Amino acid sequence: xxxxxxxxxxxxxxxxxxxxxxxxxxxxxxxxxxxxxxxxxxxxxxxxxxxxxxxxxxxxxxxxxxxxxxxxxxxxxxxxxxxxxxxxxxxxxxxxxxxxxxxxxxxxxxxxxxxxxxxxxxxxxxxxxxxxxxxxxxxxxxxxxxxxxxxxxxxxxxxxxxxxxxxxxxxxxxxxxxxxxxxxxxxxxxxxxxxxxxxxxxxxxxxxxxxxxxxxxxxxxxxxxxxxxxxxxxxxxxxxxxxxxxxxxxxxxxxxxxxxxxxxxxxxxxxxxxxxxxxxxxxxxxxxx
Ligand code: C2E
Ligand code: MG
Ligand code: MG
Ligand code: MG
Numbered sequence: 673x674x675x676x677x678x679x680x681x682x683x684x685x686x687x688x689x690x691x692x693x694x695x696x697x698x699x700x701x702x703x704x705x706x707x708x709x710x711x712x713x714x715x716x717x718x719x720x721x722x723x724x725x726x727x728x729x730x731x732x733x734x735x736x737x738x739x740x741x742x743x744x745x746x747x748x749x750x751x752x753x754x755x756x757x758x759x760x761x762x763x764x765x766x767x768x769x770x771x772x773x774x775x776x777x778x779x780x781x782x783x784x785x786x787x788x789x790x791x792x793x794x795x796x797x798x799x800x801x802x803x804x805x806x807x808x809x810x811x812x813x814x815x816x817x818x819x820x821x822x823x824x825x826x827x828x829x830x831x832x833x834x835x836x837x838x839x840x841x842x843x844x845x846x847x848x849x850x851x852x853x854x855x856x857x858x859x860x861x862x863x864x865x866x867x868x869x870x871x872x873x874x875x876x877x878x879x880x881x882x883x884x885x886x887x888x889x890x891x892x893x894x895x896x897x898x899x900x901x902x903x904x905x906x907x908x909x910x911x912x913x914x915x916x917x918x919x920x921x922x923x924x925x926x927x928x929x930x931x932x933x934x935x936x937x938x939x940x941x942x943x944x945x946x947x948x949x950x951x952x953x954x955x956x957x958x959x960x961x
Contacts, residue, residue, distance in 0.1 A: 696752065699741075699744070699748070699749065699752055700752050700755075700756050702738060702741075703736070703749055703752055703753060703756075703758060704756075704758065706736050706738070706749075707761065707762060707765055711736055711737050711738060711739075712734060712735070712736055712737075712762070712765060712766075713734075713735055713737060713944070714732045714733065714734055714735070714766065714769055714770060714773065714945060715732075715733050715735060715942035715943060715944055715945075716730040716731065716732055716733070716773065716787075716942060716943055716944075716945060716947075716948050717730065717731050717733060717935060717940060717941065717942040717943070718730055718731075718935065718939055718940050718951055719731060719788065719913055719933055719934070719935045720933065720934055720935065720939050721932065721933055722914075722923070722926060722927050722931050722932055722933060722934050723927050725939065727785060727939075727951060727952055728784070728785060728786065728933070729785065729786040729787065729788050729820060730774075730777075730785065730786075730787055730948060731787075731788040731789075731790070731822070731935065731942075732766060732769075732770035732773070732787060732788065732789050732790070733746065733790070733942050734746050734750075734762075734766050734790075736749050746790075750792065753792075754792055754794055759792045759794045759795060760794065760795060760798060763791065763792055763794075763795045764804060764808075766789060766790075767789050767804070767805065767808050768808050768811075768812075770787050770789045771787065771808050771809065771811070771812035771814055771819065772812055773787065773945050773948065774786070774787035774812065774814060774818060774819075775812040775813055775814055776945075776949075777948055777949055777952060778814065778818065780949050780952075782949070782952045783818075785952060786817070786818050786819065786820050786848070787818065787819060787820070788819075788820040788821075788822050788850060789819065789820070789821055789822065790822045790852065791821045791822060791823050793823070793824070793831070793835065796823065796831075796834070796835045796838045796839070797831040797834045797835060797838070798834075798838070799834065799837070801838040801841070801842075802837075802838055802840075802841025802842050802844070802845060803841070805819070805821070805841075805842060805845065805847060806845055809845070809847075815846075816845045816846035816847045817846055817847070817848060819847045819848065820847070820848040820849070820850050820870070820871060821842060821847060821848070821849055821850065822850045822851075822852040822873070823849065823850070823851065823852060824851075824852045824853050824857065825851065825852075825853065825854065825856070825857035825859040839868060840868075843868055848870040848871065849868060849869045849870055849871070850869060850870065850871035850872070850873060850913075851864075851867060851869045851871065851872045851873065852873050853873065853875045853915075854872045854873055854874055854875055854901070855874060855875045855877070855878055855897070855901075856875040856877060861900060861901065861904050864904055864905075864908060864910070865908065869910065870910060870911060871910060871911040871912075871913060872901065872905055872910050872911070872912055872913070873913045873914075873915050873935075874898060874901060874912065874913065874914045874915060874931075875915060876914075876915040876916025876936070877916075878894050878897065878898060878914075879914050879915060879916045879917055879922055879926070879936070880916060880918075880922075881894045882894050882895065882898070882922055882925050882926070883919065883921045883922050883925060895925070895929065898914075898926070898929050898931065899929050899930070902929055902930040902931060905932070906930070911932055911933055912931055912932050912933060913931075913932075913933040913934065913935055914926045914931045914933070914934045914935070914936075915935050915936065916935070916936045916937075917934045917935065917936030917937075917938045917939070918936050918937045918938055919938060920938065922936075922938070923938055
């Protein structure tokens with residue numbers, strides 16, 4: 673029997689309670705077939721302008737629908753895919769399907785709305801990565817600036833030379849780069865100057881602490897930090913996205929601090945592809961944002 677649990681996504685029983693290793697091995701075994709069995713799908717969550725709330729981009733987020741486990745989230749299976757060599761293929765599936773979806777909303781007239789795809793550092797380490805991106809864009813018939821690749825700060829820690837090669841290749845294509853979860857790792861504000869990115873996404877931990885039940889000194893620190901990010905982003909001409917915006921209180925703070933973009937449940941949870949065009953409905957078609 674299999675039982676789902678909210679927090680960890682899946683809890684598996686097979687007579688006895690599985691330990692971590694068994695659960696992990698089971699997920700890995702099943703994940704090897706997920707793609708060919710059509711169990712992967714994408715959801716999309718809008719990134720909106722502040723203060724007008726117009727969606728300018730949709731972030732593709734992969735999910736795994738397993739017949740017994742239910743829906744497994746990427747926080748659980750992406751690390752497994754990275755460990756067992758499945759990520760290049762899974763990542764290509766995501767890229768290809770995200771671009772196909774974006775081509776549909778472009779065909780529906782929403783040509784100013786980009787798609788953002790999360791990229792694992794292991795994908796960036798593939799010598800052919802930029803070429804794959806170019807091929808997928810051509811197949812989907814989309815211009816490179818319609819695509820944003822979200823990478824995390826850690827990317828320059830491993831395989832630095834190869835990652836730099838991919839970054840340069842991506843930039844040469846005209847694809848946009850976005851630094852995800854900023855502040856959660858090692859990148860500092862001063863490093864932003866050296867990174868060839870177009871977008872910086874403030875980790876949702878900061879957004880949550882902005883108005884959360886934390887020490888007043890912590891709230892003050894987070895406010896100062898975000899304010900500094902706003903200044904640096906403006907100076908460097910970067911788009912600054914606050915992640916995980918859930919309340920209008922957070923939104924008001926972020927707007928007052930000068931944040932230009934926001935993403936979170938306040939605007940919309942991630943929705944299936946069919947929900948995207950209705951979300952875009954209130955954006956004027958072909959509007960330049
Ligand atoms: P991320 O790229 O930072 O994506 C944002 C995560 O925050 C998503 O979780 C999203 O559902 C969640 N989120 C959005 N708004 C809110 C909010 O207001 N409050 C809270 N608490 N959470 C919010 P999700 O979909 O579970 O994805 C988790 C992570 O998995 C992503 O974090 C990303 O790092 C990774 N991921 C997702 N899809 C892919 C993919 O296709 N490839 C790779 N390599 N990684 C992926
Ligand atoms: Mg992301
Ligand atoms: Mg993030
Ligand atoms: Mg994340």
